[in-house]
């Protein structure tokens with residue numbers, strides 16, 4: 282059994298850093314997690330035993346196929362491939378056999394589509410652990426989240442006889458684009474969780490700092506719009522076609538004209554527009570990738586409804602068929618008081634971390650898991666674990682301070698220890 286120390290945490294982090302995989306294609310990552318957690322003595326569930334497949338969002342078959350081929354080339358066994366069922370992520374469960382709380386934790390596992398820096402001033406490159414999957418990089422710190430998760434897992438098994446209750450360590454796929462939480466939340470993994478912990482490294486906090494109750498989480502909905510028209514000769518028969526490109530262009534300008542909401546913050550962005558087949562053909566297809574955000578769920582659903590109505594209206598006007606697909610979603614965050622106090626006691630009073638207050642300013646689908654836990658009567662928290670970073674999240678030179686891995690494990694495990702003691 283490996284010993285839990287900073288060196289071991291770094292080894293895990295660097296192993297994951299070398300093999301970044303984009304959301305829903307994290308097969309090598311998931312197989313590594315399953316094997317490591319089983320070796321520690323966990324029951325590990327993956328595939329359809331872990332995710333409710335009806336609720337999978339934003340999964341590209343092309344990326345899945347590339348991920349499956351990569352996993353085969355890296356020697357992932359047929360048994361593990363079959364077990365994963367073409368799906369990624371897993372939950373590791375350990376039951377102490379003694380009555381006590383069920384503690385759940387979330388660690389996200391996907392990377393971003395960024396080409397990692399190959400400059401010698403970039404520490405992972407200089408140290409020889411930079412991405413071996415060109416075009417993809419752990420540029421958000423999720424490699425660190427997984428290392429913390431394995432560290433917590435190892436601490437739990439080595440302290441099992443002194444603990445009570447059950448532990449569920451959730452390794453979530455596809456956090457980028459807020460896609461992976463919903464199929465976990467809609468399954469039964471979270472149903473019995475009494476306390477739920479989740480965190481992110483960096484995000485504006487430096488090493489030695491912690492933001493225990495980040496504010497300003499935006500609710501968001503990611504949508505794909507598709508318009509289908511009819512092709513026709515652009516010179517002889519333009520009136521015989523139905524122009525999907527023209528419809529899509531009108532849709533973009535109309536989406537930007539959705540009125541602002543008087544009761545809180547709104548955002549809308551159309552990130553891509555793909556349309557048309559050829560210069561002299563009336564364009565028969567067009568697709569948009571867009572997102573809306575809102576300061577709360579009511580405002581976000583106002584934005585979503587307005588966007589959908591715009592798409593439908595444009596399609597009617599241009600004689601097109603309209604389809605939309607939900608690609609991702611996150612909600613707002615309300616940390617529970619008891620866990621705010623507990624993390625404050627441990628991280629600030631006992632470990633001496635400096636508490637920070639501030640806005641998160643983005644979206645995160647741990648909120649979908651948290652909401653589900655709270656609906657079932659559990660309590661939950663999401664905090665920002667400070668780590669000095671070399672460049673912004675999602676940038677080619679992103680790197681975090683590995684000492685924060687140890688802080689992360691300590692906060693999670695000291696919280697677990699407290700909750701088990703409280704129950705005895």
Ligand SMILES: [Zn+2]
Nearest residue numbers: 421422423481
């Ligand atoms: Zn992230």
